[in-house]
Amino acid sequence: MRVADLTEEQLLGRIVPLLPAGSATLVGPGDDAAVVSAADGRFVVTTDVLVEDRHFRRAWSTGEDVGARAAVQNLADVAAMGAVPTSLVVTLAVPGDLAVSWVEGLARGLALACAPWDVGVVGGDLSGGPVVVVGVTAHGDLEGRAPVLRSGARPGDVLAHAGVLGASAAGLALLSADLVGPGDEAAIRAYLRPGSPLAGGPAAARAGAHAMLDVSDGLLRDAGRMAAASGVRLDVRSDALEGDVRGVADAAARAGVDPLDWVLGGGEDHGLLAAFPQGAALPAPFRAIGTVHAADDESARVTVDGAPPHVRAGWDHFAG
Numbered sequence: 001m002r003v004a005d006l007t008e009e010q011l012l013g014r015i016v017p018l019l020p021a022g023s024a025t026l027v028g029p030g031d032d033a034a035v036v037s038a039a040d041g042r043f044v045v046t047t048d049v050l051v052e053d054r055h056f057r058r059a060w061s062t063g064e065d066v067g068a069r070a071a072v073q074n075l076a077d078v079a080a081m082g083a084v085p086t087s088l089v090v091t092l093a094v095p096g097d098l099a100v101s102w103v104e105g106l107a108r109g110l111a112l113a114c115a116p117w118d119v120g121v122v123g124g125d126l127s128g129g130p131v132v133v134v135g136v137t138a139h140g141d142l143e144g145r146a147p148v149l150r151s152g153a154r155p156g157d158v159l160a161h162a163g164v165l166g167a168s169a170a171g172l173a174l175l176s177a178d179l180v181g182p183g184d185e186a187a188i189r190a191y192l193r194p195g196s197p198l199a200g201g202p203a204a205a206r207a208g209a210h211a212m213l214d215v216s217d218g219l220l221r222d223a224g225r226m227a228a229a230s231g232v233r234l235d236v237r238s239d240a241l242e243g244d245v246r247g248v249a250d251a252a253a254r255a256g257v258d259p260l261d262w263v264l265g266g267g268e269d270h271g272l273l274a275a276f277p278q279g280a281a282l283p284a285p286f287r288a289i290g291t292v293h294a295a296d297d298e299s300a301r302v303t304v305d306g307a308p309p310h311v312r313a314g315w316d317h318f319a320g
């Protein structure tokens, strides 16, 4: 059996039981970030890697783009726990013929993404390698609050999303098909430098969110993860996604795809999906996109307008 015969979840199911737990672990593998106790407190920690030609192409992305994106995808995982980011460490593998200015650009991109949060890059590691690989580990502070896990959604909750859906997938599709035209700036930027609504994470925690994650692999796939962890069904209302659909409709027409495919199945926008108790005031920029229901059938973890969706489920590095 090869890894390509498994989904990411199935591969993790094989390796996580082999890993040591550690007595300081408060939240281990399975959420957007882990929570670890320390004698003088707790911290949130998470890591994500960007691999050249898998996550970005140097023909499309500058070093600054990749640095900013590597930071944001990790800051989003910290925010998705309801925490405030504090620091990053960065590992970098680069081919020897890479321009030094590209690596300087990467550092500038990291700094740009960290600046609004007063987050420091406090270390890292350097290696040579056949392609550029950027690994970022982010740490965060829960400021005394309980972490917001994927597993806390309850029937009756309001499902809400902060950020854009489908824009990054649109940008990637346009670049891939060489279809970029005037008016595509937002989609291209969403792919090259996603702008996650990071302040929404701690705001959601303060507002009492029951569950939260960032949408990295597509709304349906990531909602499925929240639904499975919480033992519920999430129902998305398609009319709540009309703004996102409109935002990519023109690009989708040119690419010959259904814009809903990008909105429901595209990843890498790094918006925040959260379940709030009914009646809670949704903090900006969250907007309601659905409801949480008791799970009547494990095969229908996520429905759209009450029915199983017909679009592709989202990104998986191994099995489709």
Ligand SMILES: Nc1ncnc2c1ncn2[C@@H]1O[C@H](COP(=O)(O)OP(=O)(O)OP(=O)(O)O)[C@@H](O)[C@H]1O
Pocket (backbone or CB within 6 Å): 012, 015, 016, 019, 028, 029, 030, 031, 032, 033, 034, 047, 048, 073, 077, 214, 216, 217
């Ligand atoms: N190699 C690994 N060893 C241990 N745990 C892992 C490994 N890879 C992933 N995990 C854990 O599995 C869970 C899911 O990881 P995943 O990367 O899908 O989450 P994410 O970062 O929120 O999503 P994305 O990578 O799409 O941004 C996380 O809790 C993560 O820490």
Ligand SMILES: Cc1ncc(C[n+]2csc(CCOP(=O)(O)O)c2C)c(N)n1
Pocket (backbone or CB within 6 Å): 048, 049, 053, 054, 055, 056, 057, 172, 216, 217, 266, 267, 268, 315
């Ligand atoms: C050049 C190029 N080709 C394809 C894609 C699409 N893509 C790669 S990984 C991923 C999901 C999140 O990954 P992860 O779980 O690793 O964070 C997506 C949608 C891309 N970004 N760049």
Ligand SMILES: [Mg+2]
Pocket (backbone or CB within 6 Å): 032, 076, 077, 080, 213, 214, 215, 216
């Ligand atoms: Mg995540």
Ligand SMILES: [Mg+2]
Pocket (backbone or CB within 6 Å): 047, 048
């Ligand atoms: Mg990850």
Ligand SMILES: [Mg+2]
Pocket (backbone or CB within 6 Å): 048, 073, 074, 077, 216
């Ligand atoms: Mg992530």
